[in-house]
Amino acid sequence: MDMTSSAQASVRIKGSMTSVACIQLTGMDEQQLYLLQDKLDDFIDNAPALIRGMPVILEMSNCHLDGRVFAGIVSLVRRVGANPFAVRGCPEYQDLYEAQGVSYLGDQLDTQRRVAPLKPEPSVSQEPVIIETQIANEALIITTPVRSGQQIYARQRDLIIISNVSNGAEVMSDGSIHVYGALRGRAMAGVTGNENARIFCSSMDAELLLIDGDYLIRDSIPEHVLHKPCQTFKRDQKMIIDLL
């Protein structure tokens, strides 16, 4: 018995790409800490399920920090249940970050990277490429109706609902959302920054559709897709709903 179990165990260290939420702090200093507190309080009122245990990167620009202020920022974020594990920006405070056990990821901010010109991809790779396939995180599957007032969040995976999502219910996912039933509530896909996420449903009647920060409210959903099976996705920063 012991032999087999030790043969199966293994430790591998490898890189992985995961989308992570960012908190962008601009011009933060001791006097401005309350701004962060207010914002976090708002957030936890709106989406408690989303923030609990959420890994967070702090993006600093033009901040005036000392050890106490940075410790304050970290504890405010931890207080709402999120985990600030890394910082980008403001390299002059690197020592402060490390003193709090937070990794420093360099000076390049997410916002800058987005506008950076795309590098031309080499058409033929010089070296043999080894692609390690790995089963993606299993989807969260819900088989019962999602009722008004309920909130469901699939962290770092897709969300599949084999029932209706009622008015006043909220379903969220870091990936795509699939509703095999009527979607009458609010659906938010790619919430931690995945613009390729999509929302599928058998009957479109949503209060709100959101993908990676862009959204459509009920009034802006085109008439011809209402009550029909369709998918919602983003193309060139625009929300598009197509019949299936």
Next chain:
Amino acid sequence: MSKGKVFVVTSGKGGVGKTTTSASVAAGLALAGKKTVVIDFDVGLRNLDLILGCERKVVFDFIQALKKECKLNQAIIHVKQISDNLYMIPASQTRDKDHLTHEGVKEIISQLAEEFDYVICDSPAGIEKGAKMAMYFADEAIVVTNPEISSVRDSDRILGFLDSSTRLAEEEGKRIPQHLLITRYSPDRVESGEMLSIQDIDDILSIPLVGVIPESRVVLDSSNQGKPVVLNSQDPAGQAYEDVIKRLLGDDVPMRFTEIEKKSFLGRLFGGR
């Protein structure tokens, strides 16, 4: 000794007929030979004693029994004038609902379930403590809904709580069976588009239908007289409640009063209703 079944009658929205339904279901089960007790959980807004016509017999109440200021038996009123099998426990009119504790409610309900075949918990409106306590120890739920959108949405919210916030859900991960009861249904008004149809309600709530009670003037009158409407077997509403009892007891009875009644020849000739 078999354990009695605990039902909660709930809705979310107020004024849809929870207490009327609790009284009629309890009275109907009692008349069908089941020893039944119905508890008013609406602390501070006591009503069930009026509907059952026993407001003059109230001495002790649910909160007092819960706080052990009296024996449980002293708080139970025997509603003999309706049935030898019918008992009720009134809500406290003066106490605060903060006295409703998990341990206290659990102790009383488990004692009642030993002694009675059915324990009916009449929930207050809303989603506060009283409503949550009324549903927590239930084995099954009757969700009362009127055919209008706000009532249906509130019922949807309550169904969410029934899925997650009962003892069976928390301890055993089970959903308790849920029965939909539509009250104040009027086929004429559904036809003219003023009211949601049974189908519309089912699309949203999608739980099994246990009955449709037609709108009837008799309901108000019955409440005022302290006689549950189920006792009025002449009236469609009373008959519809009788059907509900049969379905709860496992009989397969077809739905009545859900279609527009065809007027007789004379009726058509002279108009009116």
